[in-house]
Amino acid sequence: MSLLERQTLEQRYAIAVHTKVEAYSKNEDKTKKDNYGGMAFTLPIMIRSAGLVQALHFASTRKKQGQKDFLRDLAAVLGEQDLLRASREASITEYMQLTRKTLAVLVWFKRFAQSILDLDASDVTNQTDE
Template identity: 30%
Template sequence: MKSAAHTYAEKAIQSIRSVEADPDCNNKDYGRLCLLFPSMVQVNGLRLTVAFFQSKGKSQKTLHQRYLQDLAATVGSAAWETGLSTNDMMDYRDLTRHVLQAAVWFKRYAEAILKVEAADGLDS
């Protein structure tokens, strides 16, 4: 039986590899989102961070939307949708914990594979 961390690591590397192979995707910008997301969740909470990322992709499919989709696939789309809309704080905290655990893997792989550094800034 695989641990949750192992599952998150596998799915995160698949997502990062697909971004790396996509010629239409800006690898550095996606990597910066991977670095930015966990700290935004820590400061603002999961709901506000997701709302911010969703608002960035309203008019067109953006890297923000792609990151959210990749993250949702990693933690489980069903858990993602129900966890964000629930009023049960235990479910929300559990989802936040799982999302942060998965986001750490995205961050690690962005640094290792996409060669993004914390000093790199976001222009958007």
């Protein structure tokens, strides 16, 4: 049995997200890091209040570079080339599954935004504005 087979899904999410956030933490631009981390805090709330496809569409219209980088990394962790398209074209069962999977991954993004990027909710207030 390989190591990957012995890991839980949560462990695989944690490892993949940690790799993405750790790499992004090396970015020298604090504003980009704040924008990136801000998406980790706000996207789960948007998904729960508006639904996955609506939240992803709204987030994809944001102009700030860190936010776009975050969406790219989220899609990569989820194994989706185009996460917005996948959410738009999914059957109801696939949509529900993708929503649950996305929210599970976002828990790790938020945790690592707090620990690695050293952000908290007060640092990211109004990050999705503009």
